[in-house]
Amino acid sequence: MTTQHSKNDSNEFNQKIIPFLSIIIPGSSQFLFKKNWRGFTIFIFSIISGFLIHWGYDKFNIGKVSINADVSFSWLIFPFLFFYFWNILDAFLIQRDKKSPVLLAFFSIAIILYVIGWSVTGVKLDRLITRFDDAKSVMRKLVNPDFFSTEVDGKIEICSWGCLWDYTAAKFTGAQPPEVFLSTNVGQIFGQKGTVTASSWAVLLGKATKNERIPGFETGKIIETIAIGLLATIFSTILAVPVSFLAAHNIMKRIPGGSIVYYISRTILNIVRAIDTIVWGLIIIVWVGLGSFAGVIALTIHSIAALGKLFSEEIEHIDSGPVEAIEATGGNFYHIVRYAVIPQVIPSFLSYTLLRWDINMRSATVIGFVAGGGIGFFVLETIRMGGYQQYAAALWAIAVVIIVVDYISSKWRFNILKDQPKTAAEIPAWKKIRNVIYVIIGIIVFLYAWEIAKIDLTKLFDPGPTFGRLLKDFVSVDLTGKVIDNVVRELIITIMQAFLATTLGGVLAIPFSFLAAKNLTGKNKFSAWIFYIVRSTFNVLRSIEALLYVAIFVYWVGIGPFAGMLALSVTTFALLGKLFSEAIENIEPGSIEAVNATGANKLQAIVYSIVPQIVPPFLSYLIYQWDINIRMATIIGFAGGGGIGLMLSTFFGSLQYHKAGTVILAIVIVIAIMDFSSAKIREKFV
Amino acid sequence: MLKIENLCKTYPNGTQALNGVSFEVEEGEFLAVIGLSGSGKSTLLRCINRLIEPTSGNIIWNGDDITAATGKEIRNIRRQIGMIFQQFNLVKRSSVNINVLSGRLGYVSTLPSLFHIFSKEDHERVKKTLEMVGLADKIDVRADSLSGGQQQRVGIARALMQEPKMILADEPVASLDPVLAHSILKYLEKLNKEYGMTVICSLHFLDLVHRYATRAIALNEGLLVFEGMPQEIDDAMFKHIYGKEAERIEII
Ligand SMILES: Nc1ncnc2c1ncn2[C@@H]1O[C@H](COP(=O)(O)OP(=O)(O)OP(=O)(O)O)[C@@H](O)[C@H]1O
Numbered sequence: 001m002t003t004q005h006s007k008n009d010s011n012e013f014n015q016k017i018i019p020f021l022s023i024i025i026p027g028s029s030q031f032l033f034k035k036n037w038r039g040f041t042i043f044i045f046s047i048i049s050g051f052l053i054h055w056g057y058d059k060f061n062i063g064k065v066s067i068n069a070d071v072s073f074s075w076l077i078f079p080f081l082f083f084y085f086w087n088i089l090d091a092f093l094i095q096r097d098k099k100s101p102v103l104l105a106f107f108s109i110a111i112i113l114y115v116i117g118w119s120v121t122g123v124k125l126d127r128l129i130t131r132f133d134d135a136k137s138v139m140r141k142l143v144n145p146d147f148f149s150t151e152v153d154g155k156i157e158i159c160s161w162g163c164l165w166d167y168t169a170a171k172f173t174g175a176q177p178p179e180v181f182l183s184t185n186v187g188q189i190f191g192q193k194g195t196v197t198a199s200s201w202a203v204l205l206g207k208a209t210k211n212e213r214i215p216g217f218e219t220g221k222i223i224e225t226i227a228i229g230l231l232a233t234i235f236s237t238i239l240a241v242p243v244s245f246l247a248a249h250n251i252m253k254r255i256p257g258g259s260i261v262y263y264i265s266r267t268i269l270n271i272v273r274a275i276d277t278i279v280w281g282l283i284i285i286v287w288v289g290l291g292s293f294a295g296v297i298a299l300t301i302h303s304i305a306a307l308g309k310l311f312s313e314e315i316e317h318i319d320s321g322p323v324e325a326i327e328a329t330g331g332n333f334y335h336i337v338r339y340a341v342i343p344q345v346i347p348s349f350l351s352y353t354l355l356r357w358d359i360n361m362r363s364a365t366v367i368g369f370v371a372g373g374g375i376g377f378f379v380l381e382t383i384r385m386g387g388y389q390q391y392a393a394a395l396w397a398i399a400v401v402i403i404v405v406d407y408i409s410s411k412w413r414f415n416i417l418k419d420q421p422k423t424a425a426e427i428p429a430w431k432k433i434r435n436v437i438y439v440i441i442g443i444i445v446f447l448y449a450w451e452i453a454k455i456d457l458t459k460l461f462d463p464g465p466t467f468g469r470l471l472k473d474f475v476s477v478d479l480t481g482k483v484i485d486n487v488v489r490e491l492i493i494t495i496m497q498a499f500l501a502t503t504l505g506g507v508l509a510i511p512f513s514f515l516a517a518k519n520l521t522g523k524n525k526f527s528a529w530i531f532y533i534v535r536s537t538f539n540v541l542r543s544i545e546a547l548l549y550v551a552i553f554v555y556w557v558g559i560g561p562f563a564g565m566l567a568l569s570v571t572t573f574a575l576l577g578k579l580f581s582e583a584i585e586n587i588e589p590g591s592i593e594a595v596n597a598t599g600a601n602k603l604q605a606i607v608y609s610i611v612p613q614i615v616p617p618f619l620s621y622l623i624y625q626w627d628i629n630i631r632m633a634t635i636i637g638f639a640g641g642g643g644i645g646l647m648l649s650t651f652f653g654s655l656q657y658h659k660a661g662t663v664i665l666a667i668v669i670v671i672a673i674m675d676f677s678s679a680k681i682r683e684k685f686v
Numbered sequence: 687m688l689k690i691e692n693l694c695k696t697y698p699n700g701t702q703a704l705n706g707v708s709f710e711v712e713e714g715e716f717l718a719v720i721g722l723s724g725s726g727k728s729t730l731l732r733c734i735n736r737l738i739e740p741t742s743g744n745i746i747w748n749g750d751d752i753t754a755a756t757g758k759e760i761r762n763i764r765r766q767i768g769m770i771f772q773q774f775n776l777v778k779r780s781s782v783n784i785n786v787l788s789g790r791l792g793y794v795s796t797l798p799s800l801f802h803i804f805s806k807e808d809h810e811r812v813k814k815t816l817e818m819v820g821l822a823d824k825i826d827v828r829a830d831s832l833s834g835g836q837q838q839r840v841g842i843a844r845a846l847m848q849e850p851k852m853i854l855a856d857e858p859v860a861s862l863d864p865v866l867a868h869s870i871l872k873y874l875e876k877l878n879k880e881y882g883m884t885v886i887c888s889l890h891f892l893d894l895v896h897r898y899a900t901r902a903i904a905l906n907e908g909l910l911v912f913e914g915m916p917q918e919i920d921d922a923m924f925k926h927i928y929g930k931e932a933e934r935i936e937i938i
Pocket residue numbers: 697698699701702703721722723724725726727728729730
């Protein structure tokens with residue numbers, strides 16, 4: 001009896017004491033009150049914002065307020081203190097079974113993050129206005145791409161829409177306008193007659209000697225890009241299959257020592273995946289030199305890791321029944337894999353491969369920025385020479401290719417996942433013939449791609465002169481204070497770029513997503529037009545990688561993180577716009593009807609029936625986009641978008657590989673932490 | 687003869703699924719295993735062909751100690767024991783032909799079988815067994831295009847490909863409707879009566895036990911609570927096995 005009593009007493013006493021702990025460690029009392037998430041979030045955010053305020057003030061004088069010559073501080077400590085007191089109040093309210101409004105805390109943290117993000121990414125909104133003329137001129141060039149040429153006074157000039165219009169008009173009236181023809185720019189993008197290095201087939205057949213220049217068809221840069229993406233997908237799929245078995249726990253636990261292999265493979269896959277394709281490109285060119293071959297390898301390495309992970313998860317999720325059955329018949333390990341595992345995973349493997357093909361095609365358009373092959377390289381060159389109309393033509397070509405690839409890939413994926421069992425026992429003869437033709441076409445395409453991507457496996461065994469040093473320096477990363485300092489600065493800039501771009505793009509996407517939802521617009525002729533225009537804008541913008549947009553913003557607001565952030569916002573806007581509008585299309589039609597039936601108007605219907613249904617998917621897409629943006633932000637610097645990417649390319653360019661190693665290590669760590677936390681957040685809220 | 691001595695199984699999470707079970711099965715018997723859900727029936731059957739490692743105890747089959755067998759030996763034992771599952775455990779996307787052929791895997795060399803290459807005799811055997819279960823015309827269709835009863839017959843055909851001396855059936859009819867249940871159990875009865883295979887079969891319905899089994903054992907929370915003739919399970923025994931609240935229900 002007495003013990004019971006004293007226990008209750010001490011409990012009560014504890015309950016009284018706990019809220020005070022928040023004064024010392026923010027979030028700790030929430031934690032002790034079993035509100036783990038709340039407590040942990042408060043704790044983390046106070047540390048992060050505290051650090052950022054101090055760091056920003058120290059390095060960039062962010063928010064500096066001087067009282068006199070000696071005393072100055074950052075005004076950002078006010079929102080910080082507000083958050084701190086909110087946390088204490090919250091602790092006391094929880095003790096009384098109440099909660100203080102989260103929105104207040106949210107705003108104070110948002111102020112801190114935005115002010116710091118704003119400063120470090122060099123946001124200068126005034127430039128958007130003052131340099132609007134630059135924007136106009138670059139826009140004019142973008143909508144007038146260099147596709148056609150004409151001859152004016154003996155000189156060849158670009159013939160864009162206006163000129164084409166005059167030409168056709170003149171033709172109709174029967175006049176003799178100066179001839180219009182496809183420009184050399186189109187030739188460079190799609191292919192033209194010229195001189196080429198003799199193909200290995202020609203050499204094999206004795207028609208030419210090695211490296212001889214012969215007249216032939218110069219492959220266009222976009223064709224080269226397609227070849228890079230295709231080959232990388234084929235190679236990585238072939239290599240990812242065995243790797244995925246090594247990284248599947250249910251398979252590896254069947255063989256002695258397999259669990260160790262499993263953990264090692266999973267770790268390697270995660271590290272390789274955290275390093276972006278573009279960064280792999282930087283490493284690979286040291287190994288095999290510049291060119292499309294380097295691009296293929298870079299894409300392949302990253303894809304093996306990405307596919308390996310997806311494949312292995314697929315293997316882990318198979319139905320274990322057939323495995324048991326094959327084991328019961330006396331089959332061995334190989335039998336189990338061949339008869340119970342492989343048949344089950346084939347459709348999902350194929351569908352992931354198609355998805356990866358789409359992703360690889362997008363990466364192939366930008367890998368040229370560092371690896372020197374494909375359309376990315378061409379874009380880099382045209383921008384360097386100020387040829388924005390040529391650049392525009394390349395963007396349009398890329399958009400068309402990617403939209404087509406996206407369409408094919410998703411259509412095939414849809415068909416595969418339907419996976420209808422064939423009930424007809426016999427395959428008709430025409431189908432057999434068709435399949436044979438497909439195989440032949442496939443082989444020809446593969447060989448052709450091999451040729452134009454200049455695949456040269458011997459280069460793998462003949463690494464470049466500094467490759468040995470790169471490997472050595474990577475192991476002994478530079479962890480001296482100054483380097484760390486700089487890396488931390490650039491990382492914060494990079495994270496802030498992603499943060500600003502995700503929120504900015506996301507906020508802009510919301511109103512437009514409503515316009516692009518078929519169940520809202522598209523009811524009558526006029527709104528159907530709006531639907532199609534907004535949707536296609538999303539699709540076109542989405543088909544071009546952020547890296548390719550940077551040039552536009554560099555022209556407009558100048559080189560640096562602000563331009564990079566704006567480029568990321570464009571892709572964010574497009575992808576989130578599309579995903580949001582699909583989420584709106586997926587809401588239950590019944591609920592709108594029910595609200596409408598009460599006599600509510602359109603706006604009320606949106607607020608009461610649509611909003612509650614779309615908040616969860618919107619949040620989940622926002623987190624997804626954040627994951628993408630944080631990766632993209634690490635490479636946006638390669639095109640002049642500032643952040644850690646710029647630093648990395650500088651270190652590579654100046655052969656400071658040990659410092660480059662530090663940067664890559666930092667990127668891997670940051671990506672790992674971000675992935676982990678967004679996975680946790682998703683688990684909790686979505 | 688199969689002899690089970692003091693068999694125990696404790697799962698890694700601490701669940702004691704079998705708690706010192708001992709019994710014998712003569713060759714040619716049709717033994718029914720009954721008991722509540724979670725009483726350890728599946729665990730017992732899977733210990734017999736070592737799909738599950740027993741924690742302790744012995745399983746002696748025709749003089750061989752199954753519990754002591756390793757690697758190749760265990761696979762040789764397994765191929766003489768056919769197994770039939772509640773969920774059929776067919777590879778849904780593979781053809782009936784491949785599913786049935788996979789019953790031969792314990793006999794063939796690895797490399798050719800990885801490319802689906804089997805001997806002519808094996809292909810003949812597939813035809814014969816499929817004829818026996820009445821599915822000769824379905825040889826080339828995908829397993830998932832068959833009905834539940836047909837899939838279970840493919841499961842039986844796969845087990846028969848092993849030319850087993852004994853068949854373990856883990857609730858082979860629990861996913862099927864009563865009419866199909868009888869048709870499947872009749873196949874097992876035929877194998878038992880005509881070919882002299884020993885059948886050990888876990889069942890949920892007592893009238894099926896009465897109708898097909900030659901002997902029965904009952905488990906309750908991992909303990910053997912009954913061993914005897916099916917007819918001996920009267921209402922009192924039934925309550926002893928299944929608990930006081932249980933009611934007998936009949937199916938056609
Ligand atoms: N892999 C496992 N890990 C942990 N416990 C398990 C595992 N498999 C089964 N069990 C537990 O062991 C006990 C016996 O399970 P078992 O599957 O053998 O029962 P059962 O009689 O076949 O039941 P049912 O009629 O539902 O199939 C149950 O309590 C079950 O929860």
